[in-house]
Amino acid sequence: MSGWRHPTAGRVNRERPAGFHFDGIALTGFEGDTLASALLASGTRVLGRSFKYHRPRGLWGMGGEEPNAILDVTRDGVTMPNVRATTELLEDGMALSSVNAAPDAAHDRYRLLDRLQRFLPAGFYYKTFMRPGWMTWEPMIRRMAGLGRIDPANCPPADCPRINAQCDLLIIGAGPAGLAAARAAARKGRAVWLVDEAPEPGGSLRWRGGFIDGADWREFVDAVQAEVLAAGGRVLARTTLWGAFDHGLFAAWERRTGLPDVHWRIRAGEVILAAGAIERPLWFANNDLPGVMSAEAALHHLVLYGAVAGRRIVLATGGDASYPVAAALAEAGAEVTLTDIRPEGPDAPEGVRVVRAARLTAARGGREVRCAVIDGEAWEADTVLTSGGYTPSVHLYCQAGGKLDWDDVRDALVPRRGTAPIMVAGAASGSFGLSAALAEGHAAAGGEGPAPRPEGDAPWGVTPMRPDPALPGRQWIDLQNDVTLKDVGLAAREGFTSVEHLKRYTTLGMATDQGRTSNFAGLAAMAALTARSIPETGTTTYRPPFTPVPLAVIAGRRRGALFNPLKRLPLEPEHRAAGARFREYGGWLRPAVYGTGDESTLAVDEARTARQSVGIFDASPLGKIEVIGPGAPELLDFANYVRMSTLRPGRARYGFMLAESGVVYDDGVVLRLAEDRFIVSASSSHVAGVLLRLEDARQDRFDPSRVVLHDVTAHWVTLTVTGPRARDLLDEAEIAVPEMPHMGVAETTEAGHPMRIARVSFTGDLSYEVSVPARHSDDLRNRLDRARGAVGGRWIGLEAVMILRAEKGYILVGKDTDGLTMPHDLGWGAQRERRRDEYLGKRSLFTPEGCREGRRQLVGIAVSDGDAPLAAGAHLVPLDGPRRSLGFVTSSYRSPGLDRPIALALLEDGRARIGDRIGCFHMGEVRAAVVAPACAFDPEGHRLDG
Missing domain, CATH: 3.50.50.60 (FAD/NAD(P)-binding domain)
Structure with missing residues (x-):
């Protein structure tokens, strides 16, 4: 019991004691303590056990570099594993448990492993567990591996806000250099964000103290904070900037007491790294x-x-x-x-x-x-x-792409200027004195006038020191992972001289502190053992996160509707008033059926009405991506399997968009409204993906100034009128429909607002898609609703639409296709043979896999009239011979138009098997069926003409 509490020193609140337990022993700290300071003051020395040999481990450092004091912390009966004692504040009633110890750190039964250390050198697991096989040893090793233990009751809610922010200048570290930079920038009127993981700004001033510009350091810190806030900046304490990513994105984790933590995603005009040194x-x-x-x-x-x-x-x-x-x-x-x-x-x-x-x-x-x-x-x-x-904290600089140079005078790897879009100041750049730190911070922010000046700045001379292999006894390089100097020597003898190989062979630097206290020693030792300089030996790769971040923080509030928010129709209240029952389709909440009763029966009745008279459904979620400009035809030719540049204004064309693999990504209709204006009507679930592919091609392959993309899906409401009396309903609603052929499109006005009418069909019947700006949707809906009674029409939901399109053999991408389906598998092989120009996915269509015989092709499956519909997903198998899957049923319904079951399927050589009998295997039973054409209803297409 050696550590103790000074009666007056420190900034803890001695009027607010906090009782806690460590490994069952009752102890007392104070409000303001960290777990580490409370344990240190109590005289508790053994806080845990090392990973490999289970040697006793005590407190080593402070902040994120602490390798030993990792604890399981229980609050209110819920345990959080692997908490770093140096960064966690003490709370009354906490129960702390040592990790990697059984039953506790003081009485660990696995401590005998240390006596076997000569048989467990670096890399022993690569050599020892070869026989009788790794799987024999793995369960035992996994039981012993790990540090803390997960509490099944610990299910933290994903309620941490994720906030995107921008600032003029981001300063990482609120120590002397960061404060000097912040003051200089704020005085120039710049919006500064000052980020530090400590509870308050000051850095090393908080414990080393000092006078700056003739005043106590606290006055300097307070003045800087006031100037930053006055200039429109922000000071984030208890905030760890844990990752530097592409395109100037920085991720920060702010810890808040009594409130959910915050995950910041920050983009800044300029960045200064003033993270200090270890x-x-x-x-x-x-x-x-x-x-x-x-x-x-x-x-x-x-x-x-x-x-x-x-x-x-x-x-x-x-x-x-x-x-x-x-x-x-x-x-x-x-x-x-x-x-x-x-x-x-x-x-x-x-x-x-x-x-x-x-x-x-x-x-x-x-x-x-x-x-x-x-x-x-x-x-x-x-x-x-x-x-x-001291080792400069250059992790974020390297994450941003920066390189390091060895400085013999400073005995440190320091940032190479200009190799990352980050300026570095203070101890992070190898300038360890207070005067140098203040001056560098001031200069990095373009400060005018003299830099802040300390009084009596102490010298920081240091003599380089290295691990000495000649010393007897074990010298520990990585305290948590039990890597010794001899392990580094063994790695060198066995040829693992690359620093990346050294890291993985010995586990050096792979502990929870990510090598902050060990990497330099390992690097220096390997350099000495291989007669190389430190620059020749190299450094490991720095990757995010800089410090462990809870997954709940990164996830943010992405749960339920916040994880994948449902898109809603502008006319949702009206559909609900009409008795619609809603379900999610492609990320949209849409009417499935209307009315009460059995959903399947309602869907069939709605489909029957649409075939016999007219149905109306809300097709607003269909994508509406405007492609505008003289380069639009060329872009759409490249992005589509079917050529679109030959399309005449006022006409529409169906086609596919392929992935680079040649697989069908989406299908839909393209409308040409003018020579330089198209609308791509994507599937409702693929709008964002189609837009991304078009934008990718626009920027990488074409002149972006000649074509513009604009997603207007949410700005237009589309109501589809389908059935043999579709034109009658529109006439009854007093909507003037220009004369147009099937696959025609016209822009007009109605009651003073724009309207677009497209004669395209997803049901196989005469159909009109009527689109108006969303703000005028009520008027359109009410006019159609009033008119439908006169022609015997009704509102229909998506379940009825699915039946109607399946009767015609119209596919739903992702349901009637899989991750291997190419357009020629769907009967669209002519374009592959005719087109000679380049388009997305073309090369993959002619690979051996794309040309292989026996590919699964779209077909229909017919069963007897009185039979029940086939199960979607049922495997198609031979009726004779060994049972194997030849394909599967993709869609299956009872057809009201044909009064019998219908189905679509993907079947090996399907088109060549039309007319053959085949088995449908589902839940242990095989039903006989017949392969048929995909289009079961009106194959001649007469009903499209009304």
Whole structure:
């Protein structure tokens, strides 16, 4: 029990104690504590177990670089696994559990694995589990793998807002460099977003303190925040910018107390990275013992939370920045010895014993530090603090495409200027002093006048230090994944000298801290072992996320209707008043049938009325994509399987749009209203996809200035009048229909507003699609509704339309096609042979697969009049011989026009089998049927003429 709480230091609220449990032991912290500071102040050392050897692990650092203090946290009976103790605020009543330990960290039964370490070197699993087979070992390994355990009761609601935002300048990091940049930009009137994962701005100023421009650092921070807000900017605290993506998109996770977290998607005119740097550890025997900590982290926990790392402390360093740390700990009441590897350095702080030209070679103890070995001499200590230099936080710079250069003077990989659309300032660029950070931040934002100036800026000289293979004992490189210096040497001997191979062979840098404390050591060790420089050895690839982000945050509010919001018809209230029963079709809420009673019976009755008299249905969801400009015919020829440039104005043509694979993506009618104006009528579920394909071709293949696309689907309401008395109904409704042939289209006006009438049919009967602007839809609907009684018409739903189109053999893409169907499988092979120009998907139609005999083709399936309809999805099988699937039924209904069941199917060599008997296999039974043409009703097409 070495850590303790200082009676006055820190910014926690001592008037609000917070009780909590760790592995069943009752402890107390204060409001404002993190889990890490509360555990440190309580003297709890062993917080978990390492992944591979189950060695005891204690608190190492602060923030996102903490590799050890990963806990399962239970609130109100619900457990959140793998919470980083350094970033989670303490709450009263929390129950904390160590991970990767059974039953707990102090009494882990798997600790005996450490005694087998000589048999479990790096890569042992690649060599050990070959026999009798991986599947024999996998269940056991999976039971032991992982860290925390998922709580089935933990089902966080997907209620985190996802907000898209733009700003003039995005500054990542609110430390000295970020604050200086923000002040400079705000004074120029720029809208600045200042983002930092800490609870408040300030960065290292929050625990190192200081005076800037003659005032306390707090005044400087407050003034900068005020200026940013006054200029229209924003300050986001407790917000981690976790990913840099293409086209200048940055993703940020804002944590809010008592409210759902927020996922920000930010685009900025300019970006400045001021994310600081991470303190490196030192490498010596047993450097993984609980009680070995980062010196900077010890200062952080002392100043912010009053948590003192230990009572007898050895601080090993090679840099000037550790001297203020030693001074603060000594002032707090700890006995501090500072060992500096350099023969010279700053003056000894008051109350601190300084030993120069001394090297820390080992730590000793059982489950925690008991002494430190300095140049072979054991010194009693309960805590060892280390500072091996600093590694700039360049992750986001590299995610944005930036490259790194090695700087010998700074002993760090620093951003190569100009390789990413991000400016870098402060410690993130390798400038570790406060003066340099403020000056760089000021300059990065184009500051005018002098930069902020600190008083008494401490020197930041540092001597490079590296892992030493000559030291006896195990030196730990990756604390969580149990990678040692010897493992790196083994990887080098076995040929895994690439840093990416090293990472995967040893699991170096694959822990939850993503190598923040280990990657540099592994890289430096491999460079030394292979006689290469660090630049020659290279670096691993940085990928999002910068820190783990809850999936619920990324998902946002994408659930239910918010995940895939239903589109609604402008006339939905009127349809409901008419008795419509709604269902989703292609993402739209549309009438399925009208009236009460059995839905199948209603659908058949509606279809019968449409065949005998007239039916009206709402076809508004059909896509209406306007293609305008002199380049429109050429674009549509490329995007469609059927040539559209030969279409005359005032006419329409049916065709297909293919994927690059040659598979049918969508079908529909194209209307030509003028020489340079077309309307593509896409399937309701494919409007966005068709628009994307047209836009992709427009930008990549054609001159974008010669053709414009405009999706006007939502701006027009289309009501279809179909049946032998369709023209009579329109006349009764006093809608003037110009004379036009089948597949004709005309633009006219009605009651002073535009109207478009297209004589196209999805039912096989005389049909008119009447389209008006959505704001005039009530008038059109009411006129048709009043007129329908005079001709015996009725409103029909989509279920009746599905029957009518199936009678004619008209397909529904995605229902009567699958992911292999090409247009010649549907009987549209002539265009493939005739067209010589290029079009989307053409090449794939002539591949061996596209030309293969035995492809599944669209056919009809007939059964006896008295039989029940076939089951959709039933497999078509031979009636004789071995049973195998030759295809399947795609659509099946009882036809009111034919008074018998009908079906469509995809069948191998289907057209050659017309007239043959075939079996339909479903639920263990085989029914006999006959292969027939796809069009079962009015194959001559006489009814299209009315």
